[in-house]
Amino acid sequence: MKLDTHVWPGSYGELAKPRMGFFTDTSVCIGCKACEVACKEWNQIPMSLHGFTGNSYDNTIALDADTWRHVAFIEQRVPADATGGASLVEAAARGEAIDGGVATYQQGDGFRWLMASDVCKHCTDAACLDACPTGALFRTEFGTVVVQQDVCNGCGYCVPACPFGVIDQREDDGRVWKCTLCYDRLKDDMEPACATACPTNSIQFGELDALRARAEHRLAQLQRAGQDTAQLYLADADDGIGGGGAFFLLLDEPEVYGLPPDPVDTRRDLASIWAAAGAAAVALGAGLAAAVFGGSR
């Protein structure tokens, strides 16, 4: 399974650490928001009061400069409960799965309440990092993407570059902020704050290749238990961002959770973007020459 990024581990040589990441298993998220709180506390993030949104239990709305973990809440009507509509054999199989501890906490009584803790994806091909003109955004020895706050000059280029709408500018501060995957804690061999606080292990932290291997087992288990729409999101190196350093197990399509179904790093088109800009520059030169020499002085 490919983990390498453009500069990690190559540029770190012997100093490179294993690529660390998050596996967020949303099937066991209970929506407690302990991750949001722990993240705010540890990283000393300013409060972000948006008032009452009416969007289920979600009043933090989205990831932004002051929200680095965001718990999404989605309320859905679904056909009855585990046994409803199922044949006896299917129901028995599901019952066995529930007894085995692999059923989700989120479903019952014809109602499904999806909860998912979103975070910066720490992309293998990170558009924000490539767009950053100052080098404030960099790839750490753990393969994560972090903003150096003493370098960022608040140009804002990373903000529209991110295909997930994660990174954002803090207005009164001027600089951009996002999840650091607790770079400071990692340096001290500690788990990130959100994963430490998560009471159900919905947020799992560890070496990325090990997490990806675990996730395959969890996905297979859920599929066996009748969760047909369970899916791994950003778990593969051949998606549009080369796979996420933070990836997810979702119970519905990504767009339901506010995630793009096919995010693509804009750098994939950079060659043709530069080619078009170059061709336009040449055309401009030709046009200027034609205007000056193509008639009376």
Next chain:
Amino acid sequence: MSPSDSYHGRPVLKQPVWTWEIPCYFYAGGLAGASAGLAYLSESRGNEVLARRAWSAAMLGIGVSPALLTSDLGRPFRFLNMLRMFKVTSPMSVGSWILTASGATTALATASVWTGWFPRAGRAARPAAAALGLPLSTYTAALVANTAVPVWHDSHRLLPFVFASGAALSAGSAGVIAAPPNHAAPARRLALVSAALEVAVKELMERRLAEQGEPYRHGAAARFGRIGQACIAAGATLLATRGGRSRGAAIGAGALLSAGALSARWSVFKAGFGSAANPAYVVRPQRAGIEAGEARGAARRQSRVLNPDPARGSPATAPVELFAS
């Protein structure tokens, strides 16, 4: 869009945080870049009057540009960090270096043309400023195209040509304003042809975008687009009919065309905000691509293991694998 296509109707992308300085810089940078080229070429054709005025226009454009860009920064006093490295992957980094080199050479060229000082340095600076002006006029299109904003990214092949025509229009109309009509024939030709191109190429770009081009047809982007077209049409008509004889008409026409060029930059700028604000513009084409089999998407339902191991799959037994190796 239906509720299941988005999360409570919330945007997927963040809107850009750029403010009014940026579309104004698109205009100023284009004005400076194309004016330097116009000045250098006019000089080599022997039109000294137009050349001098065009150098001044270039100097004006390149003079306000750093101020506009610095003012837009969240941390203006860190503007020098823009030159901390050179990154081809960042059009903003490349552009900062182009702007720096272009600014230095244009200042030297303009100073030597007007004062006669530094004649040798000035002679070297003039072609350099003219050449650097070309990428200065179009890199800004690459900059906004190199984002996740659909309306900008999806037009990345045509947008630089819209900006190139806009730059030519800005330089041509500035030349028409600054130089007397009997010396301004090249500027008039430039302004008239680029006026037609600016409108035509932008229209073509918006049509090619199809559904993704909707932000150009609604709200602020549409308003700026219409104002731009009206100004350009009126200015071009006035310039073509009376611009060659009357200085007053030429100045009026040049002002209208300049306003049109500026308004077109604002239209492109505002379209990006409309595009980023609506989750449908992000989700729909991505989902359509997956369903058409053109993209695999970022999600997968099939597990790579056939026989799941409950111990490895259960969150309850998730180990914290802290630097085991």
